[in-house]
Amino acid sequence: MPQIEEIAQSLTAEFKKGKTDYLEARFEENQTSYIMYRGQALDSIGRSTASGGNVRALVKGGWGFTSFNDFDKLNDRVWLAIEQAQSAGSGKSLLAPIDPAQETIPSGVTHNPVTIPLAEKKRLLDEYNEIIWSVPEVKTSNIGYSDSHKKVIFLNSESSLISQERADVSIRLQAIAAKDGEVQQVGLSLGSRGEFNAIRNLHDKVKEMSQNAVALLYAPQVKGGEYTVVLDPILAGVFVHEAFGHLSESDFVYENDRMREIMVLGKKFGVDNLNIVDSAAEPGLRGSFKYDDEGTRATKTYLIREGKLAGRLHSRETAAKMNEKPTGNARAINYRFPPIVRMTNTYIEPGKMSFEEMIADIKEGIYAKNWYGGTTSMEMFTFSAGEAYMIRNGKIAEAIRPIMLTGNVFTTLKNIDAIGNDLDMNQGGGCGKGGQMPLPVSNGSPHIRIRHCLIGGK
Amino acid sequence: MEAILARAQKVAKEAEVFEVTSEETQVRFEANRLKQMQTNQSTTLALRIIKDGRVGYATTTGTGDGQQLVEDALETAAFGSEAKFKLPDGAKYPKVDIFDPAVPQVSIKEMVTLGEKMVDAVTSHTAGILCDAMVTRSVMTVRLLNSRGGQAVYKKSFFSLDLEGNLIKGTDMLFVGEGECSCHPLPNPQNVIDVVLRQLDLAKHKAKSPTKVLPIIFTSNGVAGALILPLISAFNGKVVLEGASPLADKTGKTVFDKNFSLYDDPMAAYRPASRPCDDEGVASQRTPLVSKGIVNGFLYDLQTAALAKKKSTGNGSRNRGSLPTPAPSALVITPGKTTFDEMVGDIKEGLVIEQLMGAEQGNILGGDFSGNVLLGFKIENGKIVGRVKDTMVSGNVYKILKDIAAIGSETKWVSSFLQTPPFYCKGLSVSSKG
Numbered sequence: 001m002p003q004i005e006e007i008a009q010s011l012t013a014e015f016k017k018g019k020t021d022y023l024e025a026r027f028e029e030n031q032t033s034y035i036m037y038r039g040q041a042l043d044s045i046g047r048s049t050a051s052g053g054n055v056r057a058l059v060k061g062g063w064g065f066t067s068f069n070d071f072d073k074l075n076d077r078v079w080l081a082i083e084q085a086q087s088a089g090s091g092k093s094l095l096a097p098i099d100p101a102q103e104t105i106p107s108g109v110t111h112n113p114v115t116i117p118l119a120e121k122k123r124l125l126d127e128y129n130e131i132i133w134s135v136p137e138v139k140t141s142n143i144g145y146s147d148s149h150k151k152v153i154f155l156n157s158e159s160s161l162i163s164q165e166r167a168d169v170s171i172r173l174q175a176i177a178a179k180d181g182e183v184q185q186v187g188l189s190l191g192s193r194g195e196f197n198a199i200r201n202l203h204d205k206v207k208e209m210s211q212n213a214v215a216l217l218y219a220p221q222v223k224g225g226e227y228t229v230v231l232d233p234i235l236a237g238v239f240v241h242e243a244f245g246h247l248s249e250s251d252f253v254y255e256n257d258r259m260r261e262i263m264v265l266g267k268k269f270g271v272d273n274l275n276i277v278d279s280a281a282e283p284g285l286r287g288s289f290k291y292d293d294e295g296t297r298a299t300k301t302y303l304i305r306e307g308k309l310a311g312r313l314h315s316r317e318t319a320a321k322m323n324e325k326p327t328g329n330a331r332a333i334n335y336r337f338p339p340i341v342r343m344t345n346t347y348i349e350p351g352k353m354s355f356e357e358m359i360a361d362i363k364e365g366i367y368a369k370n371w372y373g374g375t376t377s378m379e380m381f382t383f384s385a386g387e388a389y390m391i392r393n394g395k396i397a398e399a400i401r402p403i404m405l406t407g408n409v410f411t412t413l414k415n416i417d418a419i420g421n422d423l424d425m426n427q428g429g430g431c432g433k434g435g436q437m438p439l440p441v442s443n444g445s446p447h448i449r450i451r452h453c454l455i456g457g458k
Numbered sequence: 459m460e461a462i463l464a465r466a467q468k469v470a471k472e473a474e475v476f477e478v479t480s481e482e483t484q485v486r487f488e489a490n491r492l493k494q495m496q497t498n499q500s501t502t503l504a505l506r507i508i509k510d511g512r513v514g515y516a517t518t519t520g521t522g523d524g525q526q527l528v529e530d531a532l533e534t535a536a537f538g539s540e541a542k543f544k545l546p547d548g549a550k551y552p553k554v555d556i557f558d559p560a561v562p563q564v565s566i567k568e569m570v571t572l573g574e575k576m577v578d579a580v581t582s583h584t585a586g587i588l589c590d591a592m593v594t595r596s597v598m599t600v601r602l603l604n605s606r607g608g609q610a611v612y613k614k615s616f617f618s619l620d621l622e623g624n625l626i627k628g629t630d631m632l633f634v635g636e637g638e639c640s641c642h643p644l645p646n647p648q649n650v651i652d653v654v655l656r657q658l659d660l661a662k663h664k665a666k667s668p669t670k671v672l673p674i675i676f677t678s679n680g681v682a683g684a685l686i687l688p689l690i691s692a693f694n695g696k697v698v699l700e701g702a703s704p705l706a707d708k709t710g711k712t713v714f715d716k717n718f719s720l721y722d723d724p725m726a727a728y729r730p731a732s733r734p735c736d737d738e739g740v741a742s743q744r745t746p747l748v749s750k751g752i753v754n755g756f757l758y759d760l761q762t763a764a765l766a767k768k769k770s771t772g773n774g775s776r777n778r779g780s781l782p783t784p785a786p787s788a789l790v791i792t793p794g795k796t797t798f799d800e801m802v803g804d805i806k807e808g809l810v811i812e813q814l815m816g817a818e819q820g821n822i823l824g825g826d827f828s829g830n831v832l833l834g835f836k837i838e839n840g841k842i843v844g845r846v847k848d849t850m851v852s853g854n855v856y857k858i859l860k861d862i863a864a865i866g867s868e869t870k871w872v873s874s875f876l877q878t879p880p881f882y883c884k885g886l887s888v889s890s891k892g
Contacts, residue, residue, distance in 0.1 A: 035537075039700045042539050044781040047530035048517040052500075063494040069501060069519040084495035087566065091491075122537055140700045176702055176823065183704065183824040224852060224889035225669065255489035256588055258626035336498055373819030379631040380847075382816030382830045404816060404828040406850050408891075410629045454891055456828030456850040 004029055004051065007071055008153045008161070014075065015157045020082055021093035022058040024156035026293065027051075028335045031114045034146035035121055037129055045118060052335040055081040062089025067336045096319035096326040098296045100160045105290050107165035109194035113147035114167070116196055121145060124199070128206045132175045135210040137217065139178035145171045147196070152293075160295040167194025168286065168440050170428065173202075175210040177217050184216035184401070186386055189371065189428025191286050191440065198427070212387055212399075221401040222388070224457035228365035229405065229450050230358055233424035235368050235385055236445030240348050241431070242374040242381045243409045244269075244276055245443070248303045248311075249329070249433075251341040252378065254318040267309045270413040273351050276304040278313055280328060280344035286427050286440040287344035294339055296328040303346075304413075315341050333436040340434055347444040351419030355447050358418045365391040366455065368403060371429065382406040404456045412450060420446035459603050462505060462524045467605050469532055470507035470514070474545055474604035476737065476776065477503050479520070481562075482596035485569040489588050490577050492570060502779060505531045508545075513538035513761075517779045542764035545604040551734035551741050555727040558642045561595050561615035569593040572647050576621045579651040584625060584658050592620040595643070600733075608739045615641045616730050619650050623658070632661055632845070633813075633832060636679075639874055641728040657812065657833060663844030665836035667890040673808040673863065674851065674888075675801050675837075676881045680811040682872040685881070686789065687818055688825040688855045689720070693747050695758035695773075695784045699766045702823055704856060708753045715862040716751040717794055723877075724772065724787035730874035731788035738774040738782045745771045747789075757784045786875070793879040794865025801864055801882040803840040809888065810835040810842060814851060825855035848891035858883050 004027035015023055029051040036043045052069035055078050064084025066077050125143055132141040147169045154162045170191035177184050188209045192198035231239055246252075253259045280289050280298035289298055294316050302310040314322070315330035318341060330339035359367070370386030384404040390397040423446045430438020459475045466473035484496040501520025505527050506513060514535025518527050573591045580589050595617050602610040618639035625632040636653040638644055676684055697703040705713060724732050724742040735741050738760055746754040758766065759774030759782045774782035802810070813833040820827035831849040835842045858881075866879030 038696060042537065043696075044513075044515065044539070044783075045534045045537050046515040046517070046781065047534060048779065049523075049526060049530070050502075050517075050519040052519055062492065065494060065496040066498070067496075068499040070499060080497060084497070087570075088492050088495045118533060118537055140702050178702065181704060183702065183821065185821065185823065224850065224887055226891070256624070256626070258586065262626070262629055336500065338494070338496070373816070375816055375819070377631070377633055377815055377832050379629065380815065380830050380832060382819065384816070384819040384828075401826075402821070404819060404850070404852075406816065406830040408629075408848060454848070454850060454889060456852040456889060457887070 004151070004153050007053070007074065008155050011074065011078070012155060012161070014078060015155060018157065020057045020059050020085060020157065022095055022157055024154065024294070025053060025055045026335055027053040027153045028150065030148060030150045030334070032146060032148040033114050033118060035118065035125055037125060037141065037143040039140045040129065040133060054335045056338055057081040057085035058093050058095070059085035060089030061091035061093050062087070063338070064088060065338045094320035095316040098316065098326055100158045101291060101295060102161050104163045105165065107149065107167045107194055109167045111196065112149050112167060113169050113194055113196045114149045128173060128202065131203055131206045132173070132210045135175070135214060137177050137179055137214045138175050138210055140176045142174040154293065154295050156295055162291050162295055164289065164291060166289065169194060169196055169199060171199045172428065173206060173209065175213040177213040179217050182217055184213055186213040186216065187372065191427040193284055193286050193288060215399050216401060219399040219401050222366065222403060222455060222457045224455055226452045227455050228362050229453040230365065230367045230391065231448050231450065232369040233422065233445050233447060234371050234426045236348065236448045237426045237443035238371045238374045238383050240276055240445055241343060241346050241443040242376045242383050243407070243412060244303065245278065245343045245346045246376045247378055247409060248278065248313050249341040249343070250312045250314050250318040250322060253312065254321045263309060263312065265309050268307055269304055269309055270307045270416055272307045273419055274304055274307045274416060275302065275349040277302055277349060278343055278346045282345050285345045285425060285442045287442045292328040292330045292339065293332045294330040296326045296330065298328040298344070301327045313341050313343065315339065331439060333439050337436050340436065342433065342439055343431060343441050345425065345442045347423065347425065348419065348446065348448065350421050350423040350446040353418050353420050355420060355422065358420060358447055358449050359391050359396070360394045362391045363393060366403065367391050367396055368405065371426065372402060379408060380406065381409060406454050406456065412453065415451045415453065416448050417451055418449035420448065422446045459601060462527060463603055463605065465524060465528050466505055466507050466531065469528065470509040470535065472508040472545055472605050474506045474602065475503065477501065477601045478598060480596055480598040482594065483566070484592060484594045485566065485573055487573045487577055487589065487591040490581055492573065495566065503527065504776065504779060506781065507531045507535055508541045509535040511540055512536070513541050515781050541761070543760035545606045546608045546739045547606040548608060549735070549739060549741050551610065552725060554725050554732050554734045554742060556612070556614045556641045556732050558615050558728065560643050561617050561641070562597050564595055564617070564643050569595065572619060576619065576647045576651055580621070580623050580654055583655050587623045587625045590622045594618045602739045604739065610735045610739050612734055614733070617643050619644050619647050621650050621654055623654060634658055634661070637873060639730050641730055660835050660842055661845040665844030665846055667809060667836055667846040667849045667888055669889050671885040672888045673805050674883045674886045675808070675810045676883065677810065677812050678870040678872050678878050678880055679813060681878045681881055682876050684811065684814045684817045684827060684829060685855050685858065686876055688822050690786060691822050693756050695756040695762040695766060695768070698756045699762060704823070704825065705753055709755060711753060712751045713753050714748055714751040714859045717862060717865050718748055718751055718859055719792035720748040721746045721790055722757060722773065722786045722788065723790045726788065729788060733787065736772045736774040737776040740770045740772040740774060742772045757786060759784045788874060789876050791878040793867050793869040795867050796864035796882065797867050798880050801866065801880065802837055802842060805837045806839055808837045809846060810837060811851065827855065828852040850889045851886050853886040858886070
């Protein structure tokens, strides 16, 4: 492996010459291992190592970016980025000021998950797979496990030099049940910021997941239309991420005057007790870090406070152009990409209502649980539940086929009329944007109730 | 590569080294302005070994350590799946045209001009719209070498134009967009511009959709977004082998409409998904999947084919650097006889769907999908009357493709992975707040 510390050090003098409005470089080394099962058979097992870097330059408001995993002729690459920025720029460079930092940050995990022997990881996955297959009418299963350990060195022309390590563990299990040409599936996603122990002892959850997949074979499909819907913390977390989180990413707002009118701070978005937060500063979650990929310190940002728009997520450029403070949300999935505005750990703060109170006055509604997927086009969002049940006369009733919920963010947030007291963070899954996927994030919420939610169905 | 292969052969009976190098240049416009120029250089190396009958696998980037790569592959081989296949020896590959030396010659200046043309055409058509545009060119070289004497080398060029527009009125947001790609340079952005301007014209007026069962026309883009994912899964030889594909026991049987034919084509000249061989050195071939409604066969890589007692169809794909697994190269649906205008003219009340959001979150295996109409239009009395919103469409791909009202005569490539005409479908369930 090339010595990225030495490589970064070799550029510090070059970076002080001031030929650009701004110059930065990132160097990375990454180790991963993964194990995939399809059905009862191990499908693939592998290890990979990667290293690479990039240089990004800003001249007159235009960016040049070059990525590489061949470290020869590094000075030529720096020049290429500068020339590209010169060709692209014709205006004024704006970057919000931040304090330069020189710091080395360890991953914080007691045991690098990549170095745990594959045999030990496989033994655990074998146990889970056996549980899935022990349930009658389960036709097949999928398991995907991966871990990584990564070191990123960042330096810029403002004399920042930051070395950060992070580790990540993620697992997705899926049980697929089939009968008479019908196929149904239920999944379980979990992750952690590098602690392998977080995915041990899932045996009971895996069993429940498998039984749920079989139960869906016998469940009816709900009729499409508008319902009162109660979301569990996992699905509500996906909802807050899709429906509101992406709208808070100001790279879509800062050069869009009409969007700026919609997203005026102080504007009423929801009920008075609705508070939405994005915070990379919470310790130990999958979206946590100390500095983002522009060297800005992580912060806790209220996106909605007491129902009103209170803040948004920024890179240094979007913050400067909107005359706001940078929030430390510029992230890149790896060295091949420039950083863009992304979420970190996004959640709805807990309220006071218990789950029982929340469903008590619902005559006919839907209780939607667990996560399958979600996407947004800013105004419109869709997300899908992994499990769903009818609520009848204030009680959870029969299981129904998984549902997809859709809506318009501006009306749906206002239709949240109850917020539970049971915040839970979901560490599974990853976020995709601009071809950068899956970025480790977490999201969470207490149970929430939404009125007039549009459900797809027969 | 030769050195790594030699080193691997000292510890394992069989070995294969796969290398991809690429150089990509991209010009990006954001909010109607030139924003960023980007170059990406990358080399990745993958080593697959067979040791004591088991597969070991490791990857690294260009400057990685060959010794570490062999050690990593060895560790994984202790648990790897049992190798049922033999690496191909000196196979003969068909000649497939996928490199145009003109692509790397396109200057940055020309790329900027292409981007400006796209942005200017849209902003002068619709006031207040914000466009993002991207012009990309790249060249990649693939090399494969194995211990049984198999070897392959090919070079591929790629050029693409992408255009997206976003128009906001109040809190109403309209997203339009189109892209085109080829192994040739694309000196004329007019096709992309025309599609986007037509989307904008049709979206000018608003229309309301009722909540009921309606006939629906999926445009080529709509087919790609709503109907194809379940088929990609169902024709994957691995899903078939597991018994999870609803088509697993349907070979030779009529499952689809008699006008529906589908094949995988890695040989079309100058298409970005084309190649002389797959990612494990098996020669490319055209593979029929559905002929006139009858299921013909499935897509295989070497290992899956061996387990299923079939032959590899040359569909071993290393998506994101993983071990080869079956995947289509480019799916092609045979066009029908009905023009798009005839389809619209035939419908008293219905929808045209250009983009459906969220269909990929459905039950991919079973074919059930449901999505929000991101870009779609209402048809009344044989005419498109305006854009619909706050509308969800649900259906089952197998039910839809069993009884198709008409297949379009105008076929089109959607990105590099699908060539399809529009589909006129009889009745899908529509829920709307409209």
